[in-house]
Amino acid sequence: MRRQTALVFRWTLLQQLRDPSGLLVIFLIPVLLNPVALWLGDRFQSRLQGKDAQLLVRVPEELAQWILPEDQLELVSGPHSEDNDSRALASVEPARDGEPARIHYRSIRQQSVLAKSRLETVLQRFQEHEVDVALEQAGLGITYQQVLDIQERDLATSQESQAGLLGRLLPLILLFVVMNAAMLSALDAITGERERSTLETILSSGVNRLSLLMGKVGVVVGVALLSGLLALMSLWASLALGLYHPSTGGLDLPFHAIPWLLVLFLPVTLFLGLVTSLVAAQAPDFRTGQFNIAMLMLVVLAMAGVSAFPSLSLSAFLALVPVSGVAMAMREVMVGHYQWGLLALVLLASLLHLGLAVYLGARMVVREDLLSGRYSVAERRALGRFAPEVGGIFALCLLANWFLGQRVQSLDFVWGTAFTQVVIVMGLALGGVIWVGARPSITWQLRWPGRGDTALALVAGLGAPGISLLLARVQAPLLPIASSYREQVNAALDLDLPMPVLLALFAALPALSEELLFRGTLLGLLRRHSSPIKSVLVVALLFGTMHMQVVRVLPTTCLGLLLGAAAMRGRSLLLPMGIHVIHNGLLVLLGYGHWFPDGDPPMVLLLPMAFLSVASVAAMGRRP
Amino acid sequence: MIEARGLVKRFHSPRTVVAVDHVSFRCLPGQIFGLLGPNGAGKTTTLRILSTLMAPDEGSAVLNGYDVRREPERVRASIGYLSTSTGLYGRLSAREMILYFARLQGVKEPGRRVDELVEEMGLAAFADTRCDRLSTGMKQKVSIARVLVHDPPILILDEPTAGLDVLVARSFMELMERARAAGRCVLFSTHIMSEAERLCDRIAVIHRGRILANASLEELRLATGQHYMESIFVHLVEQAEKQA
């Protein structure tokens, strides 16, 4: 087995190394990208910032003498006029009794913005002088500056600031290079091989499937790794060679950061190489592979792009997001900001993602259709494999909610919400079942539950808020809720509506429509082929995602697990519906009634509620 | 008619090979002319030169009165060429495929011509099916319809029966016979002796780029003293090897 893997690895690698154009893209781009970008940045930096230019401005005479040579401003004579002045980039209108001084400029022209900020400096200088004169006349013996002389000192060295700038771009460059290499390699070694039908030959040669795939994935990952390392090395070398001289001082890849960059880089590259290989293995032909991987690449780059935003920082939440966490951690490491807890979380999450990818990959290998082509739609449906349909219905639901639901709700909140629930969600639940040609009553499990189960569902529903509130509280240190969001939610509940309407809108309708779609259609289709645990888990995840709020994902997913388990154990859709109605109803009453001093019930109450709820669902489905 | 005079084609990579070595022959209207030779003998290159896809290094060829070098577009307008691969667009239906070529070839009233062909070739049952869902035999029929769409006086077919089952191959031979009856000039290449034996009015045996013999079957039998095409072929090749 190990020998076979090594063999496949060696031959695939050999093939790739013999292809000059592939080598060009996989290895030349990482080597050349950094020096070229740095050199260009260096050459055009000052030109791009336009810092050296003398700018033409128009100012009143009393101000003119306060313009110093270092302001780099040149004067255009004459008073300010209303019509567009084509020569002056900005002009000053002096302050008149009570009116502020005005600087006229045009924000759509960069040079005008620059002129404005330079004029502000001049104006301030002038005004401070005026105030100083007033203070002196009043005999106070103090200047404006002296009232409060703010002296700022930045402990960050210019080296660190430059490294911070570089850190914003580095993850993007690095992950682009890695994805590029993985993409070309995977397309050639996996998709291309099927296209050339050499795969069949290998498969019939008695090579173990797993070792075949492992050998190939090994090449993809290896090439991606090599490419990324080359990019890092070329960055280091081009900085060491001094290709980039920022005006504020030298720039080096901080030495302490290098081992950490490598540690962060390794698992994410393995992960991306593996995911790319899996996508490539799924594609029936080269073209489809190309399309799918290109889309994957765009998504990965968008996720890596978070590091480019200076206002975002590494948080516990971001640390858990696949590519973004690593990108952000790389940026922080570059400026020497070692948040050990968060870094460990990033690494742990990366390893977790990698493990998940390995698991999924291993599951895929056993599937017969992976290497030999796919089932036709009819075959797949006859076998009860509805996973693509489930994904499609869910995607439609998301899109309809986004494009239609949000719009309608912004027009009229109450009717919009009702419309979303009834037309979109229920419509998709029904439409989905009809589309795949299943029988609604069987798929949805529309039957009366047993008396015992009904009683248990009642208990479970009463305890269910314990689960969601408990989880919301547990995740709070990781995902603190912004006050703006809390206000938004409260505003929605503080509608001036009678209680029954609120209950119908937020408890009855959602329970009905969401259960019909998730526990009815989606779970009903999935459970035909997948194991009960897997189906419930997947549907619960979809349910959590559909709520479109990061802070709600964990509580709603766990609630989804409970509801799914109730549907599967009790074999009736009415059970989760009941639990859902009671759960939402209690939450509405809780928000409405202000029963507890700090809003939420105390932990002492939540824990037993959650336990009771889980226990009663676990007890369902026992036939006497 | 086709007249090839002293065609030479050399390939230079990785080393210089003379693929076609002073090939001359003549094929008249109402005649089936077979180019018989083993794989790599230079059949395909010769046909590509005649269909203007390649320019000869030396020599010239005149098809339907037009020179392949000087008037390649007129030459192309007068030939129907079928390459070894079927060459169909997977995502077009059979009818669209033929219609496309009718438009390319500038056929007047392309729609009617396509209807005619669909009728004539018996394609009606699958005319609106996408080509990638057709069986090999159906695909071959569609390619023939495509070749005939502009009613060319000359047909150049490159190993048309290679890889086909007996029934489909037979329909091909019937097609060639019909074309002969309609006064077309048919040039086809093959390495299957029995086909040449059955169909050809004249046979050229080609080996290593050279034409070893060019005559009717009867003449070949007389010249070599052999009866079966296979033995004639082996005899000719052995003779050529001996001389070399």
Add this chain to the structure above:
Amino acid sequence: MRTILAVMGKELLEASRDANVLLYALGFPLLLYPMLIWGVVQLLQVEAGVTESQPSRVAMSAPREMLSALAEPPVESLPGGEEDLLADRLDAILELVPQPAGGLVARLTFRSTRARSRRARALLSERLESWRQHYLEDLGTGMGRGAGAFLPWKIEAVDESPAGEVATTVVSRVLAVLLLTVLVLSTLYPLVEVMVGERERGTLETTMVAAVPRLHVVAGKLLAVMLIAMTAVLGNLVALLATLASMLPDLGSTLGPLASRDPLSLFMAFMGLLTMALALAGSMGLVILPARSYKTAQNNGMVLGTVFLGLSALALFPQVEAGPVLALVPAAGTSLLLRDSIAGGVPMSLGTIVVVTNLSVAVVGFWLGSRVLANEGYLFGERLPRWLAWMERRRD
């Protein structure tokens, strides 16, 4: 003309039956934009939550009467010194030292590479400034000279850009680069398909034997690719606008100025985009045509595509202004033209230069492409003409 249309029609028909093209041009953007915007909104929300949960930790030494005003939440006063700041236990250090001659010196130490420290600094500067204003006001009132006596006048910056243009300048930059990126990507893949795909399946040979000029075949194919790419651009534009519209009910007022733009200018922008699509098809066709396989084609196309993307990214920098020289650079000129015509207006002359440049690139590409196509070495994979041989070494 007739044959060009026939070739084009066939390519479009084939593309429209390709689920990949449809998914990539329409389905993907419809999913991508909401996902991206949703992701950003969620991130910002989490970020806001994290920020709220993190007070600014400041070591302060100040006169007692000032301390209470400066140390209001979210500022938290802690003991400590510079080493604590360097160890991320503090976000800033503020020392207010009364001067013997009157007045105060405020020493604010922070660390610009830490987000929390940057926040603390901004917060403290704001509070210090407002303290100074209050002090001077009180001084004026106390001396009976009026609150404004010792205050500098307010400075007001008046933006004379036409209303609404400010919003559109940001939009225009992003939009210009985005549209060109989509254009480049959605030219590359269909191009590989109609050129290399056809050759690999052996259908190119049959087309070449039809009595059609080579130029017509190339033109028909490239025009079809251009139309597909333009469709993808429109699909993206629609998806983006729909996403924005679903988030901002008052989108009309934000993008209103766009509608009131000089129609000629918008027309120039469209022409720029259209001719760029042609130029892209022509120039990328040239590096893709000689490729022997999908893989090589993609590699070659990727390299040229990256160059074009880099050039078009120039429009992201507001400092780069469109001039006659940049207008002569294919992708850069077009992306600047797009940006400026969305943001305000462009001189006709500039637009014309861009359009003419793009058209000439396209014409050269089309013509050279037909030369490649007519080449037997290319058709049968024997040998490329010398001027193209650098593209490809011999196969193994």
